[in-house]
Amino acid sequence: MFAQRPSSRFLATGAIISIVAFTFLLLGTRRSRDAASRYILKTPSAASQSQSHCELDAHAAVSNGSWEFTAARDGLNHGLSDEQCRMAFPKLFVEVDKSASLKQEARITYQDLNSREVEDGMVRAIIDKGQLYIVEYAPMPVTASRARATLNSLHRALVAYPGRDRLPSIEFIFTTEDFANDPIGKSPVWAYSKRDTDDSVWLMPDFGYWAWPEVQIGPYHEVRRRIAAIDDGETSEDGSYVPGLRFQDKKKQLVWRGSLATNPGIRSKLLKSAQSRSWASVRVIDWDDENDIRFNLLPIEDHCRYMFLAHTEGRSFSGRGKYLLNCRSVVISHPLTWREAHHAALVSSGPDANYIEVDNDFADLPRKVDFLIDNPQIAERIAANAVRTFRDRYLTPAAESCYWRHLVRQYASVLDFEPVLFATSRDGKVAPRGVPFETWLLMN
Structure with a gap:
């Protein structure tokens, strides 16, 4: 009727086994930067709690089903709900969802994260209850502004969100270089671009969504305003209206300004294909020559005065791509190797085409430009599709913040630990492991 009481001999044996097991765990996990005090393994209950928060968020804000994203009203709203983000940007999260799916069977451990050294230009950080903390920063002068810009953008996406305290806690590393080295077996890292084979790289928005001072491009929202003023017109300071530039009144030329050094294999072929063409305004810029910059640099918004915009990758992605897609012009690009967050929304053919793709060697460029010049209605439709798809949706500041929070959640979904x-x-x-972002920003 009653269970037999265990003898003292069994109790003693159990105690010894417990002590041995505890000692093994204590010594076995006190490796890799004293890991035992820096993370807690996730439990099923913690995971289900996180899921319940996501479900609560997903059904908030859109109560009657009548909400639709409108760029004029919502484009600068960094605090859209999760459901609004999914409704507005269904193609935005393809790459980050892919990264999460690859890790469902082999979740990211604290040891995985620790195996990647924080090298020059890299940042290690924690998000805890929606607050950003900097754990480690290896400054590199060339990309220092990128680190600040990226962290400012991420911080903005967090603080603008009403449910920030319910966001999952994560620890992560990102690089401010053009790309992340991805040797087989290395730990995860966030980067501005990735190739299809870069399985450990998680795609994040690039620094230009905040600002890009090195090439004289200011805050992203201000650049968008200047671009829209060229295409749609604006009201001047004295109250008079300045009309926009009609598509058919734009210069019927293909424009490109840049350096050959970052990708000579691709960019030299563009120059060769465009050489001596009446429709080409293609020039190389020497960024080390102030006179050359003064005479040849074209403000990013003035690209929109041209009917055709050439886009080429550099060392990896080209940061100008998102600015060009804000224009009511036809972007012409070679097949892209490096992925960015908005690339799933690119369409190169059919009635919904929002850009034109040419061969890697640009051999078919003259034929396609001639066709577009001879068929202006088709060119204008492609340009209008680009505005509708990118300027007024996938490249809005609202979309960027939605992407940041989705990245945080998806990354958290495949971590097997909670950072401490x-x-x-x-x-x-x-002692605290990280410095609050607000404090770090004043120190760097």
Whole structure:
């Protein structure tokens, strides 16, 4: 009727086994930067709790089903709900969802993260209850502004979200270089671009969504305003209306300005194909020559005064791509190797085409430009599709913030640990592992 009480001999044996097991765990996990005090393994209950929060968020905000994304009203709204984000940008999350699916069977461990050294230009950070903390930063002068811009953009996406305290806690590393090295077996890293084979790279929005001072491009929202003013017109300071530039009144030329050095194999072929063509305004810029910059640099918004815009990749992605797609012009590009967040929305053929793709060697460029010049109604339709798809949807500041939060959630969904913000060292002292972003920003 009653269970037999265990003897003292069995109790003693159990105690010894427990002590041995505890000692093994303590010593076995005190490796790799004192890992035992820096993470907590996720439990099924913690995972289900996180899922319940996501479900609550997903059904908020859109109560009657009548909401639709409108760029004029919602484009600058960094705090759209999760459901609004999914409704407005169904093609935006393809790459990050792919990265998450690849890790469903082999989740990311703390040891995986620790195996990637924080090299020059890289940042290691924690998000805890929607607050951003900087754990480690390896500054590199060339990309220092990128680090600040990226962190500012991520921070903005967090603080604008009403449910920020319910966002999952994560620890991650990102690079401010043009691309991330992705040797087989290396740990995850966030980067501005990736190739299809870069399985450990998680795609994040690039620094230009904040600003790009090195090439004299200011805040992204201001660049978009200047671009829209050229295409749609604007009201001047004295109250008079300045009309926009009609598509058919744009210069019937293909424009490109850039350096050959970053991708000579592709860019030299563009130059060769466009050489001596009346419709070509293609020039190389020497970024080390101030006079050359002064005479040849074209403000990014003035690209929109041309009917055709050439796009080429550089060392990896080309940061100008998203600016060109904001224009009511026809973007012409070679097949892209490096992925960006908005690329799933690119359409190169059919009635919904929003850009034109040419061969890698640009051999068919003259034929396609001639066709578009001879068929202006088709060219104008492609340009209008680009505005509708990108300027007024997938490249809005609202879309960027939606992407950041989706990245946080999807990355968290395949972590097998919860980061610990306060760590206990071997001498028993408790200290914060990270610096609050607001403080870090004032120090860097």
